[in-house]
Amino acid sequence: DGGITQSPKYLFRKEGQNVTLSCEQNLNHDAMYWYRQDPGQGLRLIYYSQIVNDFQKGDIAEGYSVSREKKESFPLTVTSAQKNPTAFYLCASKEAVQSYEQYFGPGTRLTVT
Amino acid sequence: GQQVMQIPQYQHVQEGEDFTTYCNSSTTLSNIQWYKQRPGGHPVFLIQLVKSGEVKKQKRLTFQFGEAKKNSSLHITATQTTDVGTYFCAGYTGNQFYFGTGTSLTVIP
Numbered sequence: 658d659g660g661i662t663q664s665p666k667y668l669f670r671k672e673g674q675n676v677t678l679s680c681e682q683n684l685n686h687d688a689m690y691w692y693r694q695d696p697g698q699g700l701r702l703i704y705y706s707q708i709v710n711d712f713q714k715g716d717i718a719e720g721y722s723v724s725r726e727k728k729e730s731f732p733l734t735v736t737s738a739q740k741n742p743t744a745f746y747l748c749a750s751k752e753a754v755q756s757y758e759q760y761f762g763p764g765t766r767l768t769v770t
Numbered sequence: 771g772q773q774v775m776q777i778p779q780y781q782h783v784q785e786g787e788d789f790t791t792y793c794n795s796s797t798t799l800s801n802i803q804w805y806k807q808r809p810g811g812h813p814v815f816l817i818q819l820v821k822s823g824e825v826k827k828q829k830r831l832t833f834q835f836g837e838a839k840k841n842s843s844l845h846i847t848a849t850q851t852t853d854v855g856t857y858f859c860a861g862y863t864g865n866q867f868y869f870g871t872g873t874s875l876t877v878i879p
Contacts, residue, residue, distance in 0.1 A: 690867070697779070699858060699869040700813070707865065715866065747812055757801060757862055761812040 660684065661762035663748050668767045670742075678733045678765045680748030686760070687753035689731040693717060694745040694764075703746075706731055707753060735767065742769045772797055774861045776870030784878050789846040791873035793859035800862045802835055802842045807872070808855045816844075816857075849877045 661682040670676045680689065688707045692700040702715030706725040720739025725731055731750075735742045745766050749759040773796045783789050793802065801820040805813035817826055819835035819842060826833045832845045842859055854877050859870040 692869075697871075697874075699774075699776070699871040700860075700867075701869070702866055705866065713865075757803065757818055758815045759803075759805075759813075759860075759867065761814070764812050 661748060661750055661760055663746075663762035663765050665765060666763065668765055670767070670769050672769055673737045674769075675737055676735050676742075676767065676769075678735065678746055678748075678767070680731045680733065680762060681729055682731075682748075682750045682760075682762075683729060684750055684760060685728070686750035687728070688751050689725070690749040690751075690759065691715075691721075691723065691731070691733045692747045692749065694747060700747060703733065735769075742767060772861075772863065772866075772868050774859060774868045774870045776859055776873060778873055779871060780874045780876070782876045782878060783849050785851060786848050789849050789853070789875055791844050791857050791859075791875075793842045793861070793870045795840045795861045795868070797863060798839050800839075802839075803860045803862065803867070804833060804842075804844055805858045805860060806855050807858065811855075813858060846875075849875070851877050851879055853877055 664679045690705045691703040701717050704723040706712035722734045747764045748762040751759045775794045803818045804816040807813045823837045824835040830847045834843045856872040856874045858872045860867040
């Protein structure tokens with residue numbers, strides 16, 4: 658089956674620890690995105706990548722880092738510098754040119770205490 | 771900065787009633803997409819509108835894109851309990867998607 662996988666579904670961390678969220682796609686999509694969703698709010702863009710080894714900051718990149726070493730993978734690290742890391746994190750991908758439709762993974766719910 | 775506003779934030783309707791959610795962008799968009807997110811789930815693509823004044827229909831759902839490509843609406847006719855969820859618009863400009871805050875629809879049987 659083609660699609661996007663995110664793991665784990667639920668993640669718990671202590672304050673002050675860095676944590677990396679996984680996002681893998683086998684859709685052969687060039688572009689990948691990370692969004693954050695807070696209760697009752699829309700999706701806010703953290704980082705996006707349109708090609709391997711290149712990525713750009715979104716509106717709320719502070720306290721986050723990413724890498725894009727492979728086309729299929731776009732991991733997100735939530736660092737201890739992120740002041741309010743508890744949220745639902747969604748990864749998405751799309752073809753670069755032919756289609757603007759984004760395909761979303763199931764999400765990771767991160768709780769930091 | 772770029773903003774996409776969406777109203778209303780919440781809507782409760784009796785099953786069989788109609789429902790409409792509206793999106794407004796602060797700038798002109800290349801296109802606009804609509805997504806549905808069921809409770810506990812992830813957003814699922816519904817449709818994309820590209821042309822000024824475009825209207826598209828999917829069964830009981832009607833999507834419109836404004837003439838100035840700055841606003842859009844989603845209308846559901848005769849809601850069903852399966853329509854429950856949060857509906858988001860997402861405007862595309864400058865290689866980014868800007869999501870509206872979403873409208874949470876509750877359908878009362």
